[in-house]
Amino acid sequence: MKFGGTSMAGTERIRRVAGIVRRQQEAGHEVAVVVSAMSGETDRLVNFCREANALYDPAEYDVVVASGEQVTAGLLALTLQALGCRARSWLGWQLPIHTDDAYAKARIGGIDTDAIRASMGGGEIAVIPGFQGLSPEGRITTLGRGGSDTSAVAVAAALKADRCDIYTDVDGVYTTDPRIVAKARKLKHVTFEEMLELASVGSKVLQTRSVSLAMKENVRVQVLSSFIDDDAPAADTLPGTMIVSEEELAEIQKGADVESQLITGIAADKNEAKVILTRVPDRPGAVATIFGPLAAANINVDMIIQNVGREHTDTDVTFTVPAADLARTQAVLEEAQGAIGYEKLTTDAKVAKISVVGVGMRSHAGVAATMFKALADRGINIQAISTSEIKTSVLIDADETELAVRVLHTAYGLDAA
Amino acid sequence: MKFGGTSMAGTERIRRVAGIVRRQQEAGHEVAVVVSAMSGETDRLVNFCREANALYDPAEYDVVVASGEQVTAGLLALTLQALGCRARSWLGWQLPIHTDDAYAKARIGGIDTDAIRASMGGGEIAVIPGFQGLSPEGRITTLGRGGSDTSAVAVAAALKADRCDIYTDVDGVYTTDPRIVAKARKLKHVTFEEMLELASVGSKVLQTRSVSLAMKENVRVQVLSSFIDDDAPAADTLPGTMIVSEEELAEIQKGADVESQLITGIAADKNEAKVILTRVPDRPGAVATIFGPLAAANINVDMIIQNVGREHTDTDVTFTVPAADLARTQAVLEEAQGAIGYEKLTTDAKVAKISVVGVGMRSHAGVAATMFKALADRGINIQAISTSEIKTSVLIDADETELAVRVLHTAYGLDAA
Numbered sequence: 137m138k139f140g141g142t143s144m145a146g147t148e149r150i151r152r153v154a155g156i157v158r159r160q161q162e163a164g165h166e167v168a169v170v171v172s173a174m175s176g177e178t179d180r181l182v183n184f185c186r187e188a189n190a191l192y193d194p195a196e197y198d199v200v201v202a203s204g205e206q207v208t209a210g211l212l213a214l215t216l217q218a219l220g221c222r223a224r225s226w227l228g229w230q231l232p233i234h235t236d237d238a239y240a241k242a243r244i245g246g247i248d249t250d251a252i253r254a255s256m257g258g259g260e261i262a263v264i265p266g267f268q269g270l271s272p273e274g275r276i277t278t279l280g281r282g283g284s285d286t287s288a289v290a291v292a293a294a295l296k297a298d299r300c301d302i303y304t305d306v307d308g309v310y311t312t313d314p315r316i317v318a319k320a321r322k323l324k325h326v327t328f329e330e331m332l333e334l335a336s337v338g339s340k341v342l343q344t345r346s347v348s349l350a351m352k353e354n355v356r357v358q359v360l361s362s363f364i365d366d367d368a369p370a371a372d373t374l375p376g377t378m379i380v381s382e383e384e385l386a387e388i389q390k391g392a393d394v395e396s397q398l399i400t401g402i403a404a405d406k407n408e409a410k411v412i413l414t415r416v417p418d419r420p421g422a423v424a425t426i427f428g429p430l431a432a433a434n435i436n437v438d439m440i441i442q443n444v445g446r447e448h449t450d451t452d453v454t455f456t457v458p459a460a461d462l463a464r465t466q467a468v469l470e471e472a473q474g475a476i477g478y479e480k481l482t483t484d485a486k487v488a489k490i491s492v493v494g495v496g497m498r499s500h501a502g503v504a505a506t507m508f509k510a511l512a513d514r515g516i517n518i519q520a521i522s523t524s525e526i527k528t529s530v531l532i533d534a535d536e537t538e539l540a541v542r543v544l545h546t547a548y549g550l551d552a553a
Numbered sequence: 554m555k556f557g558g559t560s561m562a563g564t565e566r567i568r569r570v571a572g573i574v575r576r577q578q579e580a581g582h583e584v585a586v587v588v589s590a591m592s593g594e595t596d597r598l599v600n601f602c603r604e605a606n607a608l609y610d611p612a613e614y615d616v617v618v619a620s621g622e623q624v625t626a627g628l629l630a631l632t633l634q635a636l637g638c639r640a641r642s643w644l645g646w647q648l649p650i651h652t653d654d655a656y657a658k659a660r661i662g663g664i665d666t667d668a669i670r671a672s673m674g675g676g677e678i679a680v681i682p683g684f685q686g687l688s689p690e691g692r693i694t695t696l697g698r699g700g701s702d703t704s705a706v707a708v709a710a711a712l713k714a715d716r717c718d719i720y721t722d723v724d725g726v727y728t729t730d731p732r733i734v735a736k737a738r739k740l741k742h743v744t745f746e747e748m749l750e751l752a753s754v755g756s757k758v759l760q761t762r763s764v765s766l767a768m769k770e771n772v773r774v775q776v777l778s779s780f781i782d783d784d785a786p787a788a789d790t791l792p793g794t795m796i797v798s799e800e801e802l803a804e805i806q807k808g809a810d811v812e813s814q815l816i817t818g819i820a821a822d823k824n825e826a827k828v829i830l831t832r833v834p835d836r837p838g839a840v841a842t843i844f845g846p847l848a849a850a851n852i853n854v855d856m857i858i859q860n861v862g863r864e865h866t867d868t869d870v871t872f873t874v875p876a877a878d879l880a881r882t883q884a885v886l887e888e889a890q891g892a893i894g895y896e897k898l899t900t901d902a903k904v905a906k907i908s909v910v911g912v913g914m915r916s917h918a919g920v921a922a923t924m925f926k927a928l929a930d931r932g933i934n935i936q937a938i939s940t941s942e943i944k945t946s947v948l949i950d951a952d953e954t955e956l957a958v959r960v961l962h963t964a965y966g967l968d969a970a
Contacts, residue, residue, distance in 0.1 A: 189632060197627070215605045274647060
């Protein structure tokens with residue numbers, strides 16, 4: 137079971153979480169719980185780090201930000217004990233959850249489960265802070281924002297759990313963010329691939345890596361709400377969203393009167409920033425001089441566009457990076473200015489990426505055209521485009537995010553009746 | 554160097570601390586820094602634990618409350634790096650700082666210093682969160698409130714440091730809390746023994762155990778203010794309060810025109826709670842049945858008074874415990890009611906202990922009498938009395954704390970001109 141920050145925001149809510157956990161134990165399950173920091177806490181800690189040092193040392197950043205989950209893990213163990221359950225916390229360095237040494241965005245290598253297996257087998261509930269691990273040199277690592285979902289799936293895989301229930305502040309996966317579109321509909325099922333695209337573009341329900349990992353490790357993931365009645369049924373029968381393979385989805389829908397939907401969902405992501413390098417010399421290897429140093433600095437580049445300049449001797453290169461990495465990106469590129477040979481570096485953090493996602497897209501043309509026309513009709517300017525087999529994304533001005541999502545939700549016929 | 558919670562309260566203040574640390578390094582010193590949590594943070598975390606579970610499991614409590622110092626250690630390392638210093642944090646479990654397994658009030662056994670010695674020798678500033686350690690079974694421990702001072706002295710002793718400078722929100726040790734008595738005077742020197750009594754009764758400048766440890770390990774401790782000008786001289790020449798042995802004090806004062814002061818300082822402590830057990834059977838071993846279980850539960854009992862009842866077959870026993878342990882004390886005593894045989898358990902957390910302290914007391918009678926008369930003259934009722942060689946303490950109603958301190962400060966001639 138995994139509980140997000142909104143579910144853990146304060147001792148009153150943690151008491152509700154403890155009640156939900158206890159009900160699973162009473163239903164005969166052995167339970168491990170992965171928890172996020174209290175809602176807002178990680179932001180508070182990240183801001184401290186930025187104020188302390190804009191170009192922060194990620195190893196020290198991890199020391200600071202990992203504390204949020206340490207607090208909620210201890211508090212949930214205490215609360216479970218108050219409800220009469222046996223429970224104890226297991227910090228990332230205690231299990232340990234082994235990761236690589238890419239501080240602030242570490243990847244899990246393996247999890248030692250002997251100790252918690254013994255503890256759980258003896259009737260103790262294991263409470264594990266999400267988001268954190270231990271580097272080979274024995275320092276705290278964190279997995280990147282939203283990393284607690286990945287922790288949960290990794291723990292479920294390591295324990296060979298029957299199910300990984302991810303409790304959030306929504307009661308499932310919707311066609312889009314219901315806070316933006318009131319007519320958004322809840323999906324009963326979504327494929328791993330669709331979920332990957334929705335997560336990677338900021339649908340905020342699950343972290344990308346957690347879904348990849350679930351797909352790779354074959355972990356059954358259920359998304360459901362932690363804001364349920366105290367006398368609600370056990371999670372096995374709750375109407376969350378199940379994340380399944382494409383084959384399983386086809387099997388489920390076979391024979392049912394399901395109108396084939398081209399688009400499954402629409403996602404918006406404001407956590408990207410745009411970087412423009414002007415007048416990069418147009419020669420072989422130029423692009424490598426830009427993206428090599430960024431990769432070395434563990435900065436994930438997303439959309440990339442290259443415009444050849446007027447005289448065909450140079451070119452403008454535009455790309456996006458996580459907004460959180462913008463300061464480091466600028467530092468890396470400024471240091472590499474000589475090697476790259478660009479004239480000017482411009483950045484814009486006020487952008488949003490809007491994506492339409494659906495496996496139905498594979499077999500139908502015209503999905504992108506519908507998108508571009510719908511946006512153009514409302515005067516929304518497209519700054520960049522990227523596509524994959526089951527996704528089309530555009531970069532727009534951040535101020536137009538909500539408008540764009542609403543327009544597209546209607547255009548693709550997703551509005552609930 | 555050790556910085557308290559007020560000095561670490563927010564990134565702006567941490568920047569000032571980093572400047573003070575850098576100045577010591579620039580003066581040619583190898584520096585290890587021990588830090589407290591941001592002011593108010595530990596209270597916030599303790600309250601979370603109490604809300605989660607009034608009778609909290611101290612091992613989980615430690616997981617929660619140790620996070621405050623983890624945050625400030627990481628932030629100070631980041632801030633020092635921003636000032637161009639090399640620095641890294643070393644958490645309690647990383648050094649490790651070995652403690653026993655008395656969670657929430659652990660005692661330090663030893664500190665492995667090989668790693669930080671190498672790091673400091675290479676020019677890196679070591680930043681160590683105070684208050685925390687590692688138990689034999691590999692879990693986080695904390696040292697009890699104010700434990701960061703003890704951490705600092707223990708680290709100074711383990712590193713065989715030339716000096717242990719404790720920076721606080723006051724610029725030295727005063728005759729009493731200047732927030733209560735405007736005419737309080739700063740002491741240039743105070744003996745370990747006096748400091749012990751002042752700390753143990755809540756003068757709030759240094760934790761008792763830190764002073765005992767400094768005395769035992771012969772660590773030179775200086776108390777000074779972190780709120781100094783950026784261009785102030787290095788700490789060697791700052792006018793803080795030096796804590797010295799009684800012999801050294803006599804040496805320093807020899808020949809100088811120092812009027813021998815009976816009383817060095819007055820302290821007030823509101824963190825105690827009074828417990829009354831009514832009609833305890835008056836038989837041999839009765840007291841052991843009360844205090845044995847409390848000792849087993851690691852609860853420190855302070856003042857103890859026994860009143861024989863009217864019929865000389867039973868007795869009332871009054872004593873004080875730390876207010877934070879009151880709930881646990883009640884639980885322990887209720888469980889032991891059969892064994893002890895008392896009739897009724899009453900508690901009162903609204904009490905304060907007022908103490909007058911001074912090595913001059915050894916050679917002068919009448920110190921206690923002056924105290925009782927001064928309090929009686931203002932109608933302040935004394936609920937309990939305890940004395941040591943260099944201290945006399947009384948328990949009074951908490952509402953009368955400030956009045957009592959002012960009255961006594963004047964009565965013993967401590968008011969500044």
